[in-house]
Amino acid sequence: MYHQFKPGRNFHRGFQTWEWVRGLEFDFYGTSPHRLLDVSDLTSDDFLAKYPSLRDHLSQYKANKNRWQQQGESVSQITAQAATRWLNQNYAEKPFYLQVEFFDPHEPWDPPRRFLEKHMPNAHGPSFIEPSYDTILLSDDIKNRMRANYAGAVSCVDHWVGSILEAIEQFGLLENSVVVFMGDHGAMLGEHEQFLKGPDKLRGQVTHVPMLVHVPGNPYAGKKAGGFIQIPDVMPTVLGRLGLKPPSRVTGSDFWPLATGTGTSTHEYVVQTYGWVGAIRNAEWSYSEIWKPEAKQDKYRKSPGAASMPYQPQLYNLQNDPKELADVAEKYPDVARQMSARMKEYIASGEGVTTGSFGPKPSLDLKEGLYSK
Numbered sequence: 384m385y386h387q388f389k390p391g392r393n394f395h396r397g398f399q400t401w402e403w404v405r406g407l408e409f410d411f412y413g414t415s416p417h418r419l420l421d422v423s424d425l426t427s428d429d430f431l432a433k434y435p436s437l438r439d440h441l442s443q444y445k446a447n448k449n450r451w452q453q454q455g456e457s458v459s460q461i462t463a464q465a466a467t468r469w470l471n472q473n474y475a476e477k478p479f480y481l482q483v484e485f486f487d488p489h490e491p492w493d494p495p496r497r498f499l500e501k502h503m504p505n506a507h508g509p510s511f512i513e514p515s516y517d518t519i520l521l522s523d524d525i526k527n528r529m530r531a532n533y534a535g536a537v538s539c540v541d542h543w544v545g546s547i548l549e550a551i552e553q554f555g556l557l558e559n560s561v562v563v564f565m566g567d568h569g570a571m572l573g574e575h576e577q578f579l580k581g582p583d584k585l586r587g588q589v590t591h592v593p594m595l596v597h598v599p600g601n602p603y604a605g606k607k608a609g610g611f612i613q614i615p616d617v618m619p620t621v622l623g624r625l626g627l628k629p630p631s632r633v634t635g636s637d638f639w640p641l642a643t644g645t646g647t648s649t650h651e652y653v654v655q656t657y658g659w660v661g662a663i664r665n666a667e668w669s670y671s672e673i674w675k676p677e678a679k680q681d682k683y684r685k686s687p688g689a690a691s692m693p694y695q696p697q698l699y700n701l702q703n704d705p706k707e708l709a710d711v712a713e714k715y716p717d718v719a720r721q722m723s724a725r726m727k728e729y730i731a732s733g734e735g736v737t738t739g740s741f742g743p744k745p746s747l748d749l750k751e752g753l754y755s756k
Contacts, residue, residue, distance in 0.1 A: 398482075402469075404462045406447035407486045413446030420445045425491075427509045430525075434515055441513060444491050456495040459487050463543035467550045474554040483547060487536050488570075490514060490579060494535030501538055503531035514578035526573045533572060561624045562597040565617065574708060583694055585662035585671045586707040590655045596642065598624055608641040610648030611665075613655075634733050654729045660694055663726035669707055670722035672696035674730060698722070 395401040406412040422431075422441040431438055455461045466483045473479060491512040499506055511528050521529075544564065551557055569589045571577040580589045594612065597604075615635030622629050623637045640646025652665040661674030673694055698712035698719045712719050 402465055404458055404465060406451040407458060408489070408491075409440070409443065410447065411443065413443070413448070413450040415442060415446045423509065425493075425510055425512055427511075430509075430511070430515075433519070434517075437513060441491070444493075444513075448493070457487070457539055457543075459485055459539050459543045462486075463546050466547050470547075470550050470554055470556075474556060477559070485540050485544070487540050488533060492529065492532035492536045494532060494539045498538040498542070499531060499535035502534040503528065506531065516579050516581050518575065518577050518583075520576055521573075529578060530572050533570060557597065557599070557601075559599050560597075561599075561621055563617065563621060564593065564595040565614075566592040567614070568592060574706060580657070582657040582660035585655055585657055585660060586669065586699070587664075587701075587705070588707075590653075590662060590664070596620070603642050606642060608638075608644075610638070610641045611650040611653045612638045612641070612648070613650065613653050616649075632736055634736060652725060652729075654726055656730070661726050661730065663722050663729070664701070665722075667700065667702055668718060668722055669699040669701055670697070670712075670719060670726070672719075672723055672726075674726060696723070 419438055419442040422438060422445060425441050425445070426437060451458055451461060455464065462483065462485055466481065469481065492514070493510065493512040506528065508528075510532065511525050512532055514529050548562070551560065551562060568580050569592060570579050571584050571586070571588050574586070574588060575584075577584055592614075594617075613635060615633065616638045617635065618633055619629040619635050619637045620639055623639055629635075636649040638649065641648060652663050655662045656674060659673050659675055660671060662669065662671035664670070671694075696712050696719055697710045698715060699707040699709065700711055700715075701707070704711075
């Protein structure tokens, strides 16, 4: 996955081996040294006039695609086949941990034609594979094409994840493995005249992500468990199925009692942040605001995907408005204050462990503590 491997990220630290599938997003993989490529099939002149920097991005994407298409119809296919090769070579080397990262359905939303056809047969004209992070009025034709692109990209990922699951079963690994499928975020698809994600888009469309868990013996196959969980809960839950305890630094909780029906959710609410904007939701309300009092509004405006105006608190009643379309913060100021206080309390509760950003303090001795093995 591109973001994990680009310089400065080092997410591969701790793995014995890794493979970077090239050609995603801004990865300078394909080349067109002396000219920008024609992108008229990917967007319109009007759209480029609003977002002129898009031309460089789409040109690089097209150069990348010209190169990786020599290996497959999509980067999802190339990724899945690389994972399957690894399993074929190493499935008998137990125990092992394999993590497969699909960058799709990240934009550009450019699914192979066979997957796009499922959602928009006979699509034609500019494909509009790269929506804007802005809030913008678009025609129904453009919005529908962007939605079909996204749905096609999801279908493509589903297909190739399925091929990995088939390989896991073929190698007899379902009988003794924990398999987890999850996503990191969703996307706005035209709600509030917005697409993609961003600090001003922390609503259910972006923050509600898939989570599927298989354990040996398949004792809870098909069961849908209710309750709130957060991404930090994944590690202690998986380690618990292996009879292992998580490191003390882990802030999440084992959610497996939700699956077995022997317990209730350990969270009354969940919290997400994107830069200086934070969101909190429970069964009834979804609330977001700039969560750090000392954060200046100009810092928010400069953050990627930020709106042009300072962010104002938003509150949605999930029982009456599950799609979070009608902001009622002014109507229920007491609820907004209560949700704000809970969110800040949660963030503050982990700051001694996370230093506010899940990174080490500058004074930390890197020979000990965080990076020790």
